[in-house]
Amino acid sequence: MDEYEAVIGLETHIQLNTNSKIFCGCKADSWEDPPNRNICPICTGLPGVLPVLNRTVVEKAVLLAAAMHAESIQPLSYLARKNYFYPDLPKGYQISQYDEPLARGGYFDVPLTEGATRRVRIEKVHIEEDAGKTIRKNDRRLIDFNRCGVPLVEAVTSPDLRSADEVAKYLIRLRQLVRWIGISEGDMEKGQLRCDANISIRPAGSEELNTKTEIKNLNSIDAARTAVQAEIGRQIEETSAGRAIHTWTLNWDEESETLTKMRSKETEADYRYFREPDLLPIRLEESWREEILAALPELPLDRRARFVEEYKLPEYDAEILTDERSLSRFFEETIGKYGGAAKTVSNWMMNDVLRLIRERGVHAGDLQLRPHHLAEIIRLLDDKKITTNVAKELLDKVQDSGRSPRSIVEEEGLAQVSDESALRTLAEQVLVDNPEQVETYKGGKTTVIGWFVGQVMKQSKGKANPQMVRQIFEDLLVD
Amino acid sequence: MGLTIEEVRHIALLARLRLTPEEEERYTEQLSAILEHAARLKEVDTSHIPPTATVLPLRAPLRPDEPRPSTPHKQILANAPQVKEGMFRVPPVLDVEP
DSSP states (O other): OOEEEEEEEEEEEEOOOBBBBBSSSSSOTTTHHHHHHHHOOOTTOOTTTOOOOEHHHHHHHHHHHHHTOSEOSSEEEEEEEOOOOOOTOOTTTEEEOOOSSSSOOOOEEEESSTTTTEEEEEEEEEEEEOEEEEEEETEEEEEOOOOTTOEEEEEEEEOBBBBBHHHHHHHHHHHHHHHHHHHOOGGGGGTTTHHHHHHHHEETTTOOOOEEEEEEEEEEEHHHHHHHHHHHHHHHHHHHTTTOOOOOEEETTTTTEEEEEEOOOOGGGOOOEEOOTTTTOOEOOOOHHHHHHOOOOOOOHHHHHHHHHOOOOHHHHHHHHTHHHHHHHHHHHHHHHHSHHHHHHHIIIIIIIIHHHHHTOOOGGGGOOOOHHHHHHHHHHHSSOOOOHHHHHHHHOOOOOOOOOOHHHHHOOOBBOOOOOHHHHHHHHHHHHHHHHHHHHTOOGGGHHHHHHHHHHHHEEEEEEOOHHHHHHHHHHHH | OOOOOOHHHHHHHHHHOOOHHHHHHHHHHHHHHHHHHHHHGSOOOOTSSSSOOOSSSOOOOEEEEEOOOOOHEEEEEEEOOOOOOOEEEOOGGGOOOO
């Protein structure tokens, strides 16, 4: 059988995290609201109303375009009217952009395994309004207009992805990016990141573009991966059997994990796109554009590369530390305060700070434990003022109280015990209490010494100097 | 510049209109006449005139991103032919498409 490769392009819709909708002052986020609470004559398309563009929508879309290395962020772009009839689109048209989008060109790099990178070309980035939601209840169709007019930015890629796994990786990186630059929460569960995938196959290594199908409504990374994989499999099966691929539009049903053909008969011409007469063009003056781009931070992959270069971190560490922007900032600030080895800070971040973040369900930026606290804890440990156990406990104690590690150590008496005679007394007692283990040791199983040390650590509530305790046991057991 | 009856049927489908065979005939004729009339604009030589999307100054007024109170939902739902669970109830149009 011939080897095939998949050719995949994505259209991703990203819900922007503005306060208000794109063309009216209704609240944009309705996640916790009952249906139809954040609606008005503008977003429900009542006659005689006029839309007014939200400034922040343009700014956030420009940020995304710049982060995707747009070749041209257009100084003048136009809104367009896309006409179609659907119950959750009350105006009978969607205000979008068409022939003159906000930005053209660019690329987005998606790291693959073993250092390889897929450079995905971006064809365009444009803004548009979201439609409402149709809720299906048996034979009823119920419409909630809360989502009508929520701002979206759409990024259209060239057909540069080659597998379902690359699709998933693209979405994961895009989600990271939109959160990083602060334009969207990128929560797929809440529909803030949705995608349509255009898929065709060809013999591996060839350059031809064959008939493609489009899968709509991919609302999670898992759904995108599974649906794209299923469609690639179907196309290979059809082609191998000598049957043709038709330009179908497919719907992914998440519950049954199946693709069904949609009975959509609309083609591009049927949308009757024309320049939106109710809105003037978007003029992006040089000064405004500069003002927006001044807020563009160092991007995740650039920061990752810099962490490897500047701090000599392993790729693995750099990847984890740049997963989220406030985490990467926490790391760098801690290094600044600590002044010691970056790898030491990285280990503390990856093991203990991340545990704390996961347990508390917050971002690094929201922790009460601040970088100077972490730096102080590591310093106390380096100076042998506290044990590793106590250092780990301190993270939680600082997070809960917001107090400085040093004052907690003093007030709670957590300083490391290096008083040899006190530790020797404890150790002798452990040997007296555990004659069986002493026999085991003397029988040649010397690893049991770790267990003895553990007993003293427990009795000292983690404060005993473990190296000293080990030394004491070695002395005692020789006799 | 005439329309075919197939094109009229397609347009009717897009507009979710159900036409009788007589209407299809009549609208094919009428729409063709309208298109032909509009096509007379093509006779004007516009080669030296730049395309004009609007005659107004080329700059959209922008709104600060500040939420304002929405319309009381009952007021907007009052326009619905049928309301169910705080939502507009509609017939399942697309499912009965030919």
